[in-house]
Amino acid sequence: MTAQHFDLIIIGAGLSGIGSACRIAEKYPNKSMAILERREAMGGTWDLFRYPGIRSDSDMASFGYNFKPWYSDQVLAKGGDIRNYVAETAREFGIQDKVHYGLKITSADWSGDDQRWTVTAIHEKSGELRHFTCNFMLNCAGYYNFDQGYRPDFEGQENFRGEIVHPQFWPENLEYAGKKVVVIGSGATAITVVPAMAEKAASVTMLQRSPSYIMAMPDTDRISMVLNTFLPKKTVFKMARKRNILFQRGLYLACEKWPNAMRKVMLGHMRRQVGPNVDMRHFTPKYNPWEQRLCAAPDGDFFKSLRSGKSHIVTDQIDHFSENGIVLKSGQELEADIVVTATGLDVQLMGGLQLKLDGKDVDMPKKLIYKGIMMQDVPNYGWIFGYTNAPWTLKCDIGGQYICRLFDLMEKRGARVVRPVDLEGNETGVGMLDGFAPGYIMRAKDRMPRQGREGPWKVTMHYGKDKQMLVEDPVDDGVLQFEQPEAANNSSNRAMKASA
Structure with a gap:
C-alpha cells in the first residue's frame, strides 16, 4: 500500500496533541498535517476515563x-466539559478533519536515506495495516498505558462475590446505589471517586496504605467573577491564568525550600477540614509535600463527605479478599459489594512507541532529554511531556510555540534535518523524573530517558525557566545540529552508527 505523506504527524488527539496542532496549524497553515489517534474520539484521557466525579485536578x-480562554466560573472542570472543550478547540482551528481515528501505531522508523519517518499503524476495527511518512513527528501520546491500569494481584480476589472495578475501565451501567463500596487508594482518583459515589451508595470506605496531602480549594473563581463585572473577559482570563500559575509555583517552591514548615501548614489545613476529633494518622503522609502531587478537593467535597458520615477512611494493608469483602492485616474485615481499585496507572512513555533509526531500536533510557522536548541524536522528533508539579498543558502550550520556532529556523537555513547532539558528555545517569516519587513513576524509572548536568539537557519542571528557554531564548544554542538536504544523508548514517 502506498504511504500517505505529511509534513508533520502528531501522535495523540488529547489535550496536548490538539493544543500543539492548533499552535502549528495557525502558524503554518500550508503544512500538511495528520493527527493519529488510537481511540475513536478525540480527548485522550478525558475520553477514556468515565468514573464518577471525573474532573481536572488543576484550575482550568x-x-x-x-489561546483558547476557558470562560467559566468553575475552577475544576468536569471530564465531559474538558472533552467538549478539546473538540470545540479543534473545530475553531479547523483541525478536526486532520485526525485519523482508531489507529494503533506499531512502529516508527527514521530513514537516513529518505530523511523522513515511516509510521506503521493498524486500524483496530478493520485489522487493516496503514502506512504514513512524514518529515517531522511530534509525540503527544501521554505517559500511561491506555490498555491497562496498574492493579496489584490481591490474594483471594477470585473468591470475592462482588465486583472489582478499575477506574480506567469504568463499566458504563455500573449500579452502585444502596451498595457497600470500598475504594482502594489515596491518590487523586480515590479523592474524586469517594465523595461522588457516597451520594448514592449505602457506604463508601477509602482504604489506604498510606495517606496523601489533600488540599481543599474553592470550586468557583470569585475573584474573576467580580472582575468580570467591569473588565473584558479576555483580560480577566489572562489575570486569572497568571495569578494561578504564580500561586502554584510559589506553593511548590515553598514546599521545596521549607518542607518541615509546609508539612505543618498542610497538616493543619487538613485537620481544620476534617474536624478536631479525627485520628490524624489517616491524614499524616510519610513524605513531604510535593514529593508527590497534591490532591485537590473542590470546595472540600472529600472532607465534607467524611464529616457527614457518608464515607469513611481506613489506613491499613490488605491481607486477602474474602467472599464478602477485604480482610486487613489488622484482622478487620471491610464488607463490600463493589471494590474500586484506584491503585494507579501503568506508565507507558510515548504511547508505547518503539523508535527506530534506520531499522535499529533507540535505547531510550540511554538517551538524554533536550529542553524537555527533544531526544539526543533522534532527528526531526519532538515529545510533549507535561509538568508533574504544575498543570500538564502548560508545557504543551510553550512546546507548540517552540516547534514553530524550530520550523522557522529550519526554513531560513534550508535545513531538512535537525537533531540535538551532546558534544560535551552531559550524561549523569539521573533519570528525567528521579526527584518525583509516586508509585507509578517509581515503577517506571528504568524506562525513563536521562537528564544531563546543566543547560538544555537538565529537566527543570519549571514553567518560567522553560518558557524562557523555549519561547524567548535563541533556538540555535550550539547543541542542535542542522543539516542541509545534500549533507543530511551522510551525517545521518554516521549518527546512526554512533548511537547503535
Whole structure:
C-alpha cells in the first residue's frame, strides 16, 4: 500500500496533541498535517476515563489553552466539559478533519536515506495495516498505558462475590446505589471517586496504605467573577491564568525550600477540614509535600463527605479478599459489594512507541532529554511531556510555540534535518523524573530517558525557566545540529552508527 505523506504527524488527539496542532496549524497553515489517534474520539484521557466525579485536578485557567480562554466560573472542570472543550478547540482551528481515528501505531522508523519517518499503524476495527511518512513527528501520546491500569494481584480476589472495578475501565451501567463500596487508594482518583459515589451508595470506605496531602480549594473563581463585572473577559482570563500559575509555583517552591514548615501548614489545613476529633494518622503522609502531587478537593467535597458520615477512611494493608469483602492485616474485615481499585496507572512513555533509526531500536533510557522536548541524536522528533508539579498543558502550550520556532529556523537555513547532539558528555545517569516519587513513576524509572548536568539537557519542571528557554531564548544554542538536504544523508548514517 502506498504511504500517505505529511509534513508533520502528531501522535495523540488529547489535550496536548490538539493544543500543539492548533499552535502549528495557525502558524503554518500550508503544512500538511495528520493527527493519529488510537481511540475513536478525540480527548485522550478525558475520553477514556468515565468514573464518577471525573474532573481536572488543576484550575482550568492554567490547565486550559492560553489561546483558547476557558470562560467559566468553575475552577475544576468536569471530564465531559474538558472533552467538549478539546473538540470545540479543534473545530475553531479547523483541525478536526486532520485526525485519523482508531489507529494503533506499531512502529516508527527514521530513514537516513529518505530523511523522513515511516509510521506503521493498524486500524483496530478493520485489522487493516496503514502506512504514513512524514518529515517531522511530534509525540503527544501521554505517559500511561491506555490498555491497562496498574492493579496489584490481591490474594483471594477470585473468591470475592462482588465486583472489582478499575477506574480506567469504568463499566458504563455500573449500579452502585444502596451498595457497600470500598475504594482502594489515596491518590487523586480515590479523592474524586469517594465523595461522588457516597451520594448514592449505602457506604463508601477509602482504604489506604498510606495517606496523601489533600488540599481543599474553592470550586468557583470569585475573584474573576467580580472582575468580570467591569473588565473584558479576555483580560480577566489572562489575570486569572497568571495569578494561578504564580500561586502554584510559589506553593511548590515553598514546599521545596521549607518542607518541615509546609508539612505543618498542610497538616493543619487538613485537620481544620476534617474536624478536631479525627485520628490524624489517616491524614499524616510519610513524605513531604510535593514529593508527590497534591490532591485537590473542590470546595472540600472529600472532607465534607467524611464529616457527614457518608464515607469513611481506613489506613491499613490488605491481607486477602474474602467472599464478602477485604480482610486487613489488622484482622478487620471491610464488607463490600463493589471494590474500586484506584491503585494507579501503568506508565507507558510515548504511547508505547518503539523508535527506530534506520531499522535499529533507540535505547531510550540511554538517551538524554533536550529542553524537555527533544531526544539526543533522534532527528526531526519532538515529545510533549507535561509538568508533574504544575498543570500538564502548560508545557504543551510553550512546546507548540517552540516547534514553530524550530520550523522557522529550519526554513531560513534550508535545513531538512535537525537533531540535538551532546558534544560535551552531559550524561549523569539521573533519570528525567528521579526527584518525583509516586508509585507509578517509581515503577517506571528504568524506562525513563536521562537528564544531563546543566543547560538544555537538565529537566527543570519549571514553567518560567522553560518558557524562557523555549519561547524567548535563541533556538540555535550550539547543541542542535542542522543539516542541509545534500549533507543530511551522510551525517545521518554516521549518527546512526554512533548511537547503535
